[in-house]
Amino acid sequence: MPELPEVEALAADLRERLVGRTIRRVQIAEVAALKTYDPPIDALEGARITSTGRRGKHLLLGVRTADGRDLHLVVHLARSGWIRWREAAPAPRKGRGRGPLAARLVLEREEGSEGLGGDGVDITEQATQKRLAIHVVAHPDQVMTIATLGPEPLAEDCTEERFARMLEHAGRAQIKGVLRDQRRIAGIGNAYSDEILHAARMSPFHPASMPAEDVHRLYEAMRTILSDAVERARGVGAASLKAEKRQGMRVHGRTGEPCPVCGDAVRQVIYADSTFQYCPTCQTGGKPLADRVLSRLGVRR
Structure with missing residues (x-):
């Protein structure tokens, strides 16, 4: 299971790759992984990624939507979830919900680069029992498992x-x-x-x-x-x-x-x-x- 050090490193790795990029589309392959419906997942299309971070074992992506709203994509990787960076456009999927893919983030082409883009992030879960959770919220504290978290063990206030x-x-x-x-x-x-x-x-x-x-x-x-x-x-x-x-x-x-x-x-x-x-x-x-x-x-x- 990814814990504090690994999620912290994932957030830092994605910060270098994602901040400033625009989301082309978000595909949900495992419907049960998406735990929220308002705002809809489609609200992230055309959004610019503004930050990445961590709270507990949750990975946080901050975005500014095309209509000016600030939202957060919150991912809890559970026991068997992981983040995979994809360098090229994804291959077509063979059937909905099959395999480890839970969600896919496809990015717009960067200015000055060739091609149509297609690089981005795959969120996967290698497990029979699917526990990975994805939320789209206005603030991370709207996710119950974040709102009820105790203090961060390395924070100054955890004396x-x-x-x-x-x-x-x-x-x-x-x-x-x-x-x-x-x-x-x-x-x-x-x-x-x-x-x-x-x-x-x-x-x-x-x-x-x-x-x-x-x-x-x-x-x-x-x-x-x-x-x-x-x-x-x-x-x-x-x-x-x-x-x-x-x-x-x-x-x-x-x-x-x-x-x-x-x-x-x-x-x-x-x-x-x-x-x-x-x-x-x-x-x-x-x-x-x-x-x-x-x-x-x-x-x-």
Whole structure:
């Protein structure tokens, strides 16, 4: 799933390519992905792109329409969505809604270039269950999943004191889930919560309410892990971002590999629709965490 660092890098990459360009047309290939109807998607035709940005895991494109309105195209890539830059005119599609294509943004020809244009952006989703969401709104806060977001973890107003209050309010909830709760703090998903907890030497099942010294350690780990990931992703094009993310992970997605800190084998816990990874020596005092799925199957670890 694209998380804060990847969406930040996508927004920066698209800023260089899109700002100042005019949208020729927007094609919706997966009808269920479009979550709004007013303004209609056709309102973007002839609009000039004025900005790109990010809020949480949402990608934001600001536009000025042909009739002078300021609108936003908001894309939430969900678990399996991605952005692909297209250098040339797209090939004809074979049937509506087939394949990974969810939407296509086609740009007008730039002044001084040859041909009819056709470069632009494809929004794709490689998944059986389609969860990608596209909104056209006057303001990003009109999207409910943005309006309810918690603070940005790297923003100046996300102080350690504010972070501590958030954890205290979460009480006995498991810290892994709290870090992933977008209503509490924005932009952190499964991968970076694994990395943050490993850096903080904290169990994923640790209660959110914790002593001040643990809050400090976790806060510093969160800021460091995310800042480093944003820096690594800076200037990386969309085609290479996924590989860069995987290479930067120390425990997430590395089950069975040695922990880079202590050398113990990285382990995982499997849930119904996701997994997480951790180091027993660094995070749980050497004790493996119970894996409910494997336990039901009678597998000993």
